[in-house]
Amino acid sequence: MKKKLSRRNLLTKLGLAAAAAAAAPAAKAAKATVQKVLVTADAPKGYDPKDHKWQMVIDANRCIGCGHCAEACKTENHVPEGHYYRTWIERYIVTKPKPGSAETRGEVLVDSPEGGMRGFGPPPVPKEDIQQSFFVPKLCNLCEHSPCAQVCPVGATFDTPDGAVLVDPKYCIGCGFCIQACPYGCRFMSPVTRTAEKCTLCYHRITRGLRPACVEVCPTQSRIFGDLKHPLPDDPLQNFFKNNRVNTLKPHLGTEPRVAYAGIDKEVR
Amino acid sequence: MDLTNVVLEAAPHFEGYVYPNEATPEPLWSVLIVIYPYITGLVAGAFIMASLVRVFRVKALEPVYRLSLLTALSFMLCATLPLLLHLGHPERSYQIMMTPHLTSPMAIFGFVYAWYLMAVLLLELWFDYRQDFVEWSQTESGFRGVLYRALMLGVTDESDKAVRLDMKLGWIISIVGIPSAFLLHGYVGFIFGSIKANPWWGNVLMPIIFILSAMVSGIAMCVLNYLILTWVRRKTIDMRCLDVMAMFLFYALVIDASIEGLDWIHRIYSAEEDFAVIRQMATEKLFYTLNIGQALCGTLLPLLMLGLIQLLRKRLPEIARKRMYFASALMIVIGVFAMRWNVVIGGQLFSKSLRGFMLYKMEFTGMEGWLVGLAVLSLPFIILVVMIKLFLSEKLPTAGHVPHDSPSV
Amino acid sequence: MRRFNLPPQVVRLVLLTIGIVGSYMVARYFLTPKSFGQYGWYRGDALMERASLPRVYAGMKACDECHSDKLQQLAKFPHKTLSCEVCHGPGGAHAKDPDVKLAVLTYGHCVRCHEANPTRPKWHKQINIREHYSGQKCTECHVPHAPSEVP
Numbered sequence: 117m118k119k120k121l122s123r124r125n126l127l128t129k130l131g132l133a134a135a136a137a138a139a140a141p142a143a144k145a146a147k148a149t150v151q152k153v154l155v156t157a158d159a160p161k162g163y164d165p166k167d168h169k170w171q172m173v174i175d176a177n178r179c180i181g182c183g184h185c186a187e188a189c190k191t192e193n194h195v196p197e198g199h200y201y202r203t204w205i206e207r208y209i210v211t212k213p214k215p216g217s218a219e220t221r222g223e224v225l226v227d228s229p230e231g232g233m234r235g236f237g238p239p240p241v242p243k244e245d246i247q248q249s250f251f252v253p254k255l256c257n258l259c260e261h262s263p264c265a266q267v268c269p270v271g272a273t274f275d276t277p278d279g280a281v282l283v284d285p286k287y288c289i290g291c292g293f294c295i296q297a298c299p300y301g302c303r304f305m306s307p308v309t310r311t312a313e314k315c316t317l318c319y320h321r322i323t324r325g326l327r328p329a330c331v332e333v334c335p336t337q338s339r340i341f342g343d344l345k346h347p348l349p350d351d352p353l354q355n356f357f358k359n360n361r362v363n364t365l366k367p368h369l370g371t372e373p374r375v376a377y378a379g380i381d382k383e384v385r
Numbered sequence: 386m387d388l389t390n391v392v393l394e395a396a397p398h399f400e401g402y403v404y405p406n407e408a409t410p411e412p413l414w415s416v417l418i419v420i421y422p423y424i425t426g427l428v429a430g431a432f433i434m435a436s437l438v439r440v441f442r443v444k445a446l447e448p449v450y451r452l453s454l455l456t457a458l459s460f461m462l463c464a465t466l467p468l469l470l471h472l473g474h475p476e477r478s479y480q481i482m483m484t485p486h487l488t489s490p491m492a493i494f495g496f497v498y499a500w501y502l503m504a505v506l507l508l509e510l511w512f513d514y515r516q517d518f519v520e521w522s523q524t525e526s527g528f529r530g531v532l533y534r535a536l537m538l539g540v541t542d543e544s545d546k547a548v549r550l551d552m553k554l555g556w557i558i559s560i561v562g563i564p565s566a567f568l569l570h571g572y573v574g575f576i577f578g579s580i581k582a583n584p585w586w587g588n589v590l591m592p593i594i595f596i597l598s599a600m601v602s603g604i605a606m607c608v609l610n611y612l613i614l615t616w617v618r619r620k621t622i623d624m625r626c627l628d629v630m631a632m633f634l635f636y637a638l639v640i641d642a643s644i645e646g647l648d649w650i651h652r653i654y655s656a657e658e659d660f661a662v663i664r665q666m667a668t669e670k671l672f673y674t675l676n677i678g679q680a681l682c683g684t685l686l687p688l689l690m691l692g693l694i695q696l697l698r699k700r701l702p703e704i705a706r707k708r709m710y711f712a713s714a715l716m717i718v719i720g721v722f723a724m725r726w727n728v729v730i731g732g733q734l735f736s737k738s739l740r741g742f743m744l745y746k747m748e749f750t751g752m753e754g755w756l757v758g759l760a761v762l763s764l765p766f767i768i769l770v771v772m773i774k775l776f777l778s779e780k781l782p783t784a785g786h787v788p789h790d791s792p793s794v
Numbered sequence: 795m796r797r798f799n800l801p802p803q804v805v806r807l808v809l810l811t812i813g814i815v816g817s818y819m820v821a822r823y824f825l826t827p828k829s830f831g832q833y834g835w836y837r838g839d840a841l842m843e844r845a846s847l848p849r850v851y852a853g854m855k856a857c858d859e860c861h862s863d864k865l866q867q868l869a870k871f872p873h874k875t876l877s878c879e880v881c882h883g884p885g886g887a888h889a890k891d892p893d894v895k896l897a898v899l900t901y902g903h904c905v906r907c908h909e910a911n912p913t914r915p916k917w918h919k920q921i922n923i924r925e926h927y928s929g930q931k932c933t934e935c936h937v938p939h940a941p942s943e944v945p
Contacts, residue, residue, distance in 0.1 A: 158846060159842045159845055159846040160842075160845050160846070163845065165833065165841055166833075177915060178915070179915075180907055180914045180915065180918050181911065181913055181914060182906050182907045183906070184880055184906075188851060188879075188884070191850050191851075191884055192849070192850045192851050192884070193847075199398075199405055199406065199408045199409060200406065201405045201406055204404075204405045206402075207913050208913075209913065224740075225402075226402035226738070226740055227402060228402070228404075228405050230405075231405040235906050236911060236913065238911070239911070239912055239913060243912045246912050249912055249913035250913060250915075251913055251914075254404075263580075263581065263582060266488045266489065267488070267489045267490065267491065267579070267580075268486055268489055269481050269485065269486055269489040269491035269492035269495070270477075270480040270481055270484055270485070270486060270492065271484050271486045271830070271834075271835040271836040271837075272480075272836065272837075273836075274833075274834055274835065274836040275834070276833070276841055277833055277834075282840065282841070282844055284836060284837050284840035284843075286837070286840070286843070287477070287480065287827070287836070287837050287840065288473070288474065288477075289472050289473065289474050289475075289477040289478055289480060289481070290472050290473015290474045290477075291468075291471075291472055291473070291491060292413045292414060292471075292473075293489070293491050293576075295406075295413055296413065296414070296580055296582070296583065296586075296732075296733075297580050297582055298582060298737075299581070299582035299737055300404070300737070301403075301404025301405075301406050301407050301736070301737050301738065302404075302406070303406065304406040304409075305413060305473065309473075310473030310474060311473055311474065316844055319841070319844040319845055319847075320844060320845050320846065320847035320848070320849060321849055321851075321853070323845040324845075324849075325855075326849070326851075326853040326855075327853065329850070329851045332851055332853055332854070332877050332879060333851070333877055333879055333880045334880075335873075335875060335876045335877075335880050335907055336875060336918070337875050369581055369582065370581075385737075385738050385739060385740070479821075479825065480825075482818070482822075483821065483822050483825045483826050484826055484827075484830055484835070486835055487835075503814070508807070512803075515803065538803075538806045538807075538810070539802075539806060540802045540803045540806050542801070542802050542803070547801060547802070547803070550801050550803070550804075551803065554803075554804075
């Protein structure tokens with residue numbers, strides 16, 4: 117314990133010195149996690165990327181907005197503190213139309229305090245004024261035609277054969293082009309590695325037969341995850357497509373997201 | 386954890402709703418990325434200016450031929466600097482050339498840049514200057530002598546035949562150079578225009594608008610440089626040259642303004658999903674830089690002034706014309722900078738959810754702050770001064786061959 | 795027969811071009827990572843580098859190794875869709891070394907999902923914590939592993 121404390125002290129001191137120089141609060145908090153992000157343990161044995169095709173879909177009808185997924189994602193992947201999220205939850209509130217306005221709907225209010233990772237407080241409008249309200253978990257849309265991978269100048273972000281879209285932190289030059297190209301706001305520039313970062317589908321977990329952290333902790337099975345090349349008996353992924361009419365986000369852009377949604381409204385972008 | 390205790394710690398950097406990853410205190414692409422297309426545009430424009438002499442044989446512009454080529458070169462040498470400074474890992478930038486991802490506009494830009502710098506600009510300058518280098522290397526000593534000798538690349542042939550070949554090859558390169566200049570800056574436009582995720586950028590007209598505004602800014606920069614250079618050297622201005630420059634500037638500005646107008650008409654008429662956001666950008670968020678900076682100061686006023694001179698050239702005294710040229714060129718140069726600002730910063734002022742706006746504060750210091758921006762922007766001017774001292778010195782006699790006559794030999 | 799001589803400036807430029815292109819090819823040969831292009835236009839090694847990152851959440855399978863009784867109990871009740879780590883927190887360290895204790899649970903864990911919120915779907919069981927019987931721990935009346943039972 118003592119040893120740990122002294123190391124933390126040292127880190128804090130280092131962090132403070134760096135912060136004084138850089139004066140970037142996000143970078144300061146991130147300094148402590150810099151070792152964790154690039155550290156490697158053992159590689160999974162016998163995993164062939166060409167033998168799998170992972171996919172995640174969202175049943176928004178089941179999301180209760182607890183925020184465990186966003187929190188677990190931050191923890192599992194050592195995502196820098198602050199406005200950096202690989203997955204987050206949005207709360208949509210459609211208010212009732214004003215009496216006599218001859219409209220079907222009122223305003224649409226959207227929020228995602230801290231990416232929803234601490235849950236959601238009471239709604240910003242009185243309960244009686246709400247016509248419709250629902251949560252929408254967001255993550256990398258795993259596009260069939262990824263605009264982010266398309267624009268990367270060096271091939272540092274790419275679609276893997278097994279269906280993830282990854283960033284190579286050792287090869288990314290940090291130009292930010294992919295972040296601009298992602299229509300869904302799923303990427304960010306990490307202050308730790310100074311490279312682009314995004315949802316990896318928890319690649320370090322799925323390659324070992326574990327579920328992504330967000331799926332693992334989702335209490336209501338709102339996030340459904342599976343392998344298209346190895347469907348389970350009574351596969352939840354197949355059932356999802358059997359039982360729901362699904363939608364994708366911003367279909368007009370032609371990115372063809374593989375993350376399909378059930379139970380979302382036209383207001384969800 | 387008690388839900389009632391959840392408080393937003395940081396002050397929000399946005400209004401409405403923006404994706405959590407977008408709520409950054411600074412835009413991802415900041416003032417450095419504004420400067421990048423600005424500088425590249427000046428290169429392309431100044432080169433087109435020089436091509437008017439060599440390819441289109443506009444005799445009147447001969448006095449600014451070398452000046453505009455040197456302007457193009459000094460800006461070209463700095464064109465990638467803001468990009469490099471802005472990278473998260475500048476030390477890895479060589480990868481763009483080693484493993485260029487062919488579907489990426491940015492990767493291809495590396496090759497377009499290399500092609501334009503080495504196969505067009507440097508070659509044309511070399512053919513134009515080669516005979517002078519040979520002469521100067523004999524008369525000059527010290528650093529200059531060594532420099533000119535090195536730049537000869539060991540070719541000392543001064544025969545008429547060799548010089549004629551220089552001119553001919555220079556002419557060919559100049560012809561290749563015009564589409565290359567369009568490619569160079571059209572490509573910068575494409576870097577933004579290809580981002581379909583961003584309705585402010587993703588637009589087929591973007592490369593064209595970039596090319597046209599590049600021509601406008603490049604010619605205006607040449608007008609300024611010429612006026613300042615003659616003023617510094619206490620020389621008399623070749624009014625015919627200046628008038629013709631201003632005429633081309635006017636024409637370029639007319640086309641540029643109409644295409645940009647067309648872009649707006651199209652956006653307003655088609656009024657797609659993003660129109661509410663775009664309208665709010667134009668009328669509120671970018672009011673000063675777009676309406677005042679780009680439209681009024683950068684386009685309308687110069688159009689009026691330059692147009693007036695086209696009509697009344699004979700009746701306006703020289704000094705009035707000079708002042709009006711200077712004023713309109715300066716306004717255009719500022720206006721085009723405002724245009725780059727509106728494109729680059731404007732595209733990052735609203736959320737891709739189309740539900741909110743980001744509120745940024747420009748830093749003064751720091752990598753993406755004003756200070757670095759100003760330094761990067763002044764560097765090409767410093768290089769230009771050095772180049773003028775070395776290659777456009779009054780003390781060095783030139784062979785004085787006539788570039789526009791070259792194809793007839 | 796007259797030998798055709800290339801003009802000197804052309805010779806120089808051709809040599810220069812060959813030099814530049816040649817050094818580019820050489821640089822490209824040495825500076826391109828070995829695994830580049832293994833699966834596509836990227837470093838193939840990047841996949842396994844990502845895959846070898848350490849894990850923080852252990853996953854239910856790891857819990858099942860020692861606590862299968864709890865899992866079997868849980869499976870009979872509405873909480874069957876919950877993974878252990880939803881409430882108990884990340885257990886990667888605990889799974890490796892059982893001496894590392896998991897986080898202590900508070901009533902906040904229950905409220906996080908069950909506090910009433912108009913955005914939550916109607917089928918989900920919700921309480922208003924201020925109106926609900928307060929002042930006691932949730933676990934005094936409810937069993938998290940068997941939520942429909944009374945202790």
